[in-house]
Amino acid sequence: MKTYLGVDVGSVSTNVVALNEECEVISRQYLRTSGRPLEKVREALRNLNSELPELDVLAVGTTGSGRQLTGIMIGADMVKNEITAHAYSAIHSYPDVRTIIEIGGQDSKLILIKDQLVVDFAMNTVCAAGTGSFLDHQSERLDIPIEKFGDMALNSKRHVRIAGRCTVFAESDMISKHQFGFSNEDIINGLCEALVRNYINNLGRGKVLEPPFVFQGGVAANKGIRAAFERELECEINIPENYDVMGAIGAALIAREHFLKTSEKTKFRGFSSVDLDFTPSAFECDDCTNRCEVIKVEMDGKVVAMWGDRCMKWTNSVR
């Protein structure tokens, strides 16, 4: 089957999707990155290959913080930032979308769209209090699985205000609210509201948020957060079916567009390439006072890419 692959290597999860020619998701792999991004990409590709062994890959796109390295490892045709990737996938699922809310593991994004074009965006800059990692941390601390957070928040009976400006203060506030006898449900709901408030204050500052809204990223699984957004924005929020792999879908769509425009043969190294020995390393070049940190990537002992040098002498040395 002809297919387009999208890979999103994020801080918390590594996702791979395969789209068919009609842009439908035919396979999706969602793995926790656990600090081993390259290994997880390999694992995801292996899973995908064993699920659908007869794939004919037309084009591959990568995105996420590990996009460049992964792009080299698997041979991507398009390497794009995650803001553009998320915009592509959201517009694909909801062509009239105006505001995209994306909350992932370590960063959150707000993307404003007009006539299917990105007109403005913001990413969190200060603190992780508005992101998935913080919820993860709290779920561990309270010993409640993260999957249950949403339902618990919806069962809240009393309103609790948690200080959400900073993770550390939010945590101390939660601890003291516990001591005052609030239930877990109330506190989790308060936490969801704090996260939403923080998101709107931090990213939405000075921007007009217009419906229709699309909410994606791993945190969209949390019904409590969705409800808190709907209360805050006084509007219904759409959550796409594949909300948690929208970055990867966007990367695949970008690769598809590139393929349709150029009909270039894909650079994809094939599913067997995952078994090649692939080692990135870094060194400080001390040929001049710039002292650039140069990244070197070797595949089976052969240097396949270098970057990070200002003068480009290392970058250009790889052909």
Add this chain to the structure above:
Amino acid sequence: MKITFPYMGTVVIYKKLLELLGHEAICPPRPTRKTIDLGVKHSPEFACFPYKAIMGSYLQAIELGADAIITSGGFGPCRAGYYGEVHKKTLGKLGHNIDIMILESYKRNFKYFWRIVKKLKGKNSWRKVIQVFFTVYELAHTLDALEKIVQVRRAYETEKGSFSRAWQKVNERFDKEVKTKKDIHRIYKESKEYLESIPYKEKPENEKIRLGIVGEIYVVMESSINLNIEEVLNGLGCEVERNLYLSEWIDDNIMPKMFARTSMQEKILNLSREYMEVRIGGHENETIGHIIDYKKRGFDGIIHIMPFACLPELISQSIIPKVSKDYDIPIYTISIDEQTAIANHITRIEAFIELIKGRKGTQALS
């Protein structure tokens, strides 16, 4: 006197000024991680980032033997006005008794300005001083004209890095060979030919992206501090122009009006009046004025760079959404301090450029 200065932009200009007046000029090394670490160590935590970086440069220059510093000042509530005095005090506490000369616009405090000029004059005749001044003035305009070629063509270079390397070579040549105005004209002609001989592949007019860079002077001018923003943007295929060039600063602040070749300041300040009626110090009026000017000149977007928590630029930052909306121009703000990491910014800058491409219709989404 062995005089040093903050490392900012095309340093060969300051160096030449001092050398031609017969002083020994100590050029600090281009700021690196080490410079910043050194500066941060000897600065108050809440001081602005340029203060810290410059502190590091001074300490490195003192290590090289400098015993006097010449720097620029500031006015209004902007803290740049205190840099000189506070630097002097801290350096004194560290055991470096050093003379700091603050070069400011003669329009604000003529007496002080005159005292500095006399100090720099030393035993030279006035004729010589004026001659040197005009030579350096010529040099500043020349280098800025050459830099503008690099800032445009580097966006389309066929071999990555070729323009940056050439630009470094050109700077070194000026540093080594310039003694008189004649040298400047000769090297200018040769350098221009040299830069224009470097292969590049221009894009069709409708696909070109022109970005204006605005913000606080130090972070805008010094590439080692601002993540090499001009190279990064050029590398992504965009032409760039800064709101500040040393030659224009000299025209606006030092050069008597009848001799000045450019006069941007008045025009820019007038443009900014629509949003700010008073001057706050720093470059906030220039920031706003230049954004409007860039829009009028058909630029596609603006990169606004500010030191983290810079007071004047925080004010411009809060006005920017309105300017962006009123004038329909995308603006992206980057705030920089010693904690800044490049990876996050690259993602955002890339997305910003996609946004501009989308607006231009060269690459509509889906």
